[in-house]
Amino acid sequence: MADTTWTNDGEDILTKAKSNRLKYIVGGVLLLTAVVFLVVNAMRGSTQLYKTVNEFYAEQSRLTGRDLRIGGIVIGDSIKFTEIDAQTTRLEFDVVDDLDNPSPVLHIVAMNEPMPDLLQHEAQALIEGHANENGVFMANQGGLLLKCPTRYEELDPAGHPDGITNSTSSEQ
């Protein structure tokens, strides 16, 4: 990026250029180290693993308690919103990888989370949180993301890079 150039006439200039060059290299390495530190420090302990429902069950014991981001399709009939008391609400629903082959099912619980408008049958959900010992997936506060139907189209049934296979994104 630095567009510094130097001429070759005279020993002095050459030495000066060399020491300048060294300065730039040292400075560059220091800056790079600072940036890498910034990134590593920010990521330490804060990254999640992305899993589909099947992937989760394949390694359930290892993944229990870990910070996860689960991708799945919502089963409409399973959505339940309960007011426990004035301060507490519980939203629960099941997600699967494939509605045509709805097993295994992961049960999601989100405490004190308003019911998202897009949470409905066949919606694609991304849920951040962790699975507890009972195999229930507890969503983080604000960790319930419903896919925004940006283009509002039906998806191709095959070739889902997320590993999710479904027939519709969000149907009216």
Next chain:
Amino acid sequence: MIVDIGYISLLLAFLAAIYSAVAAWYGKSKNEERWIESARNATIATLPLLLVSSAMLIASILRNDFSVEYVWRVSSIEMPTYLKYTALWGGQAGSLLFWNLVLAVFTAVAMANKWRSQKDLIPNALIVISLTQIFFLGISAFVENPFARMEMVPANGNGLNPLLRHPGMIIHPPMLYLGYIGFIIPYTFAMAALMAGKLDDGWIKATRRWTLTAWLFLSLGLILGGRWAYDVLGWGGYWGWDPVENASLMPWLSGTAFLHSVMIQEKRQMFKWWNMVLIVITYSLVVWGTFIVRSGVISSVHSFARSAIGPLFFGFVVIMLLFSAYWITKRRDQLATGNKLNSLLSREAAFLYNNFLIITILVIVFFFTHYPMISELFIGEQGFVGPPVYEKALAPLFTLLVILMGIAPLTMWYRSSAKRLGIAMRWPALAALIITIGLFALGIRHWGALLGLWATAFAAILTLLEFWKGTRARMKKGEPVWTAFSRLMARNRRRYGGYWIHMGVLMMALGIIGIESFQQETQLRLETGERLTLGRYEMELKGMERYPGPDDLLITEATINVYENGKFVRTLLPRTELYTRTGQPMTIPSIRSTIADDFYVILVNWEPTTATAATFRVFLNPLVNWVWAGGFVFILGTLIAAWPDKKKETVASRAAQAALGAAD
């Protein structure tokens, strides 16, 4: 019939683009002007062809012709007419056609211009832009054909999602497209300059307004998208570091770096190589962003239909990168310049730091966005990086950028004395410190926020001083204050437009620090007559109501009285609307907005059986309106900087021509 005309026009546009590339190449190698003119005409002809094609698609939507698959996907008989027009970009295939239309508009306008000062660039520019057109038109014509037919004709279509019926959502995609595609023009001329070996700053000057326009639309797209999220999504936020959002932020970042670093090339003939790299990066990120958004390779909350176009975009980006890298390498000797950085305290050094910070931010955003792919490659598991990680890594860099924004205008070209800089910064730094201590005394203990607020205040004071210094200098010549100020703006649009943009960014920074550091939220079930307290606000539920709205809507609405420090200020009506036909609910927050904060209320739940009680989620979003106000100032500044300045332009182009004549 209508459908056939639409598809044939699309095919003809595709053929015109191929013809243009071939004719321009032939004309260039044989040095025959008429072939180049013919290529130019073919390129311009893509515009009317695509206008016809788009008009035919809209006509099919208006006629509810569900034999066309695209019409069936995005429209329905009941849909209001204005939404049928905007359904042109409501789905994958249509939005690609719309993308092609916008590209044709930009291309035709750019190529209809005679470019007297840059005539030598035209043949190459035609080749480069035609390559881009061939790719996108080819995708539209053969992969994502918006005119494809259904095997069976359904009685009605799917219709557009109610969530997307927000005005912000209707204009937000076209704004982003205009921004994305606008950057294709400066890239085209940069490549043409490389191929022609004409590496003065002619291409930069010639395309400066294009760059600014593209940047303006991209900024507008980002701001409107944020506003939509805040109004509609109901989580009291505006930016979620989602891969699709990042896809539009990244070219904006490299475009910002480019806009700054070209000033060094214009002034000091330095950084030529770097400017080429920046415009190539920006162009590649535009295409790459389209790839991320539409291929679904990274799990995002935006779901696009998956289709075969993913690998095609990937291939195209790789080809264009190789093509650009080839030409930059080939011309590396001409891109190297004799000028060097004289001092680390000069204006050019300040631009260098600016570029370093922005590109570092860009690299980090790129790394985090692609982390799922990268981690899968290296550790075999898809990882994911959430917003807190972005914020933690980027906050220090943004803070440095804000401080630099204040200091940079004080520096001089070539070198500036540390002593002079110190004197100029001393009092503003102290004043900002006093403000920060005042905030501490008021009870703010969030250290990150205090540091950010200090930096913002420091930069804002320095920027305002720049306005004041310029105005005072004119007042000394006897102009009254307002005349002095407005003439200062009019005479130095680029510079003071830039300072307005800086002020807009600083206002947004204030808002972002406010909502990120001090947002409060709570959730509670209230009986009628009960109250809830959040910050200095109190709200009382007065009653609940359910009634039918227009169309098939069923509206559930709460009436809430809001009290500030015990005094009644306003009635809020948060509600949910249910589209009964489709079962799609929509939560509509009700907000009391002031310059200090937003009191943002969402109706969470109401069971008609317990008619007297309802559950609410309430956010207190401090300073958030500074984000929107700052966005407005930002756009205003960009308009000031980009506004045509006829007199200056001709002088500049004459000077450029004279310089060219001398060089020849």
